[in-house]
């Protein structure tokens with residue numbers, strides 16, 4: 209019997225199988241069976257994420273219990289105090305999110321571990337905040353962030369409210385893997401143990417709001433702007449509208465997308481990386497002649513931005529909105545003599561160069577991390593202790609940023625507020641945020657940043673993605689679209705190749721990322737996504753002007769596609 213068959217049979221005949229899964233399992237095609245059982249669901253860029261449904265490679269009550277029991281065993285190994293400090297738990301609007309969150313709390317209680325659960329859906333950054341507020345040992349967030357409706361997921365946090373970095377995640381994974389029978393775990397705790405579950409009150413929200421309001425750099429700016437806002441059926445609706453109300457901004461909500469909905473019925477996609485996320489908001493913006501469109505992904509760690517520019521709406525990339533945020537923050541800190549000593553900004557090895565140049569202009573150093581905000585959170589924690597450098601900003605190209613580190617993950621409510629303020633501030637100078645971006649290009653050089661993500665699902669897809677990377681590793685490109693590769697970095701082998709020489713690549717944990725630097729100042733990077741079945745190609749292409757950068761981007765994309773057969 210194959211491993212797939214073995215696992216499948218075990219599930220079908222197990223007395224503890226959740227009865228909801230019986231029919232689904234019985235009606236699975238061979239292909240579905242293979243995909244659901246060929247592997248066990250793993251931790252990626254941001255926790256565990258996968259399709260909802262029965263199977264070892266799916267998110268369901270059994271795989272989440274297995275992860276939580278493993279996490280509980282890990283907490284218990286950290287001693288009595290860790291169990292008492294407990295775990296903060298949050299959840300989003302997705303199918304099963306609430307059920308899974310309260311089931312996690314019960315299972316922790318069964319292990320004599322305390323928990324603090326939000327009474328209704330909240331953004332991921334508010335979960336990170338709650339870990340810190342309650343002085344917990346860690347946190348669990350049930351969410352699949354920006355993925356489609358068929359997905360759910362499980363993010364784990366440390367006591368600083370930062371997602372587990374590989375060293376910590378590995379310790380938890382060892383405990384998870386030691387559990388042989390995921391179906392044998394139940395969450396039946398006693399009435400006494402149930403008392404370990406605390407439902408969080410309004411005080412946590414109010415303190416979070418207070419902290420968010422503290423990020424304002426010009427709270428008295430004339431708020432002569434109209435903002436169309438969409439939570440994409442997710443968690444941001446109440447907090448963001450509350451924050452805009454408290455700060456006096458005119459917020460026009462996209463009503464159809466304000467109801468929490470696991471099926472995301474009124475949006476083609478809840479992911480601000482995709483144009484569909486802005487469709488309805490654009491309609492609202494045109495009807496209301498809005499200055500700004502702001503959207504959040506379902507768990508409100510990502511923010512998408514649309515700007516009215518010369519009568520049209522321009523949707524920014526994550527690289528662009530991040531660069532505008534850093535420009536506004538740095539310029540205001542300098543103007544108000546509030547720039548700290550040894551200021552530092554963080555982004556990733558696949559974030560475009562523009563933000564770094566903007567920061568450098570204000571004397572702010574940039575430190576790069578691998579993809580995953582947890583690595584930025586890790587650096588924040590380090591400098592909090594050493595005081596060597598002071599935090600100014602953190603962002604990724606994937607539409608997430610953090611203005612102030614009272615949260616240790618991407619925080620869309622903070623990002624929305626600072627962008628709204630920047631929009632209002634520059635409007636007083638007769639500029640919109642695209643004008644500001646254009647000025648940045650003029651000052652620092654014109655780049656076109658883009659990303660091509662190739663969806664390759666299932667076991668075959670995963671193998672194909674690995675092959676793309678291993679083929680590139682076996683035969684490294686010497687040029688891309690006729691432009692010479694002058695340096696390359698391999699984060700897997702941790703080597704830099706330059707001028708025929710090999711040097712060690714230091715400061716990062718091993719990761720399957722390849723980056724090629726070109727003679728003209730451009731670069732191209734390739735890596736498998738750790739949250740979706742995708743192979744991602746990143747382009748940061750320098751041009752003499754916009755048209756030149758665009759032409760070169762198209763050529764580089766074509767060349768990479770030919771090179772990899774993708």
Ligand SMILES: O=P(O)(O)OC[C@H]1O[C@H](O)[C@H](O)[C@@H](O)[C@@H]1O
Nearest residue numbers: 253254580581606737738739740
């Ligand atoms: O490229 P991926 O591995 O899919 O990750 C893309 C993004 O996913 C999530 O939003 C993480 O929280 C981010 O830190 C990450 O940048």
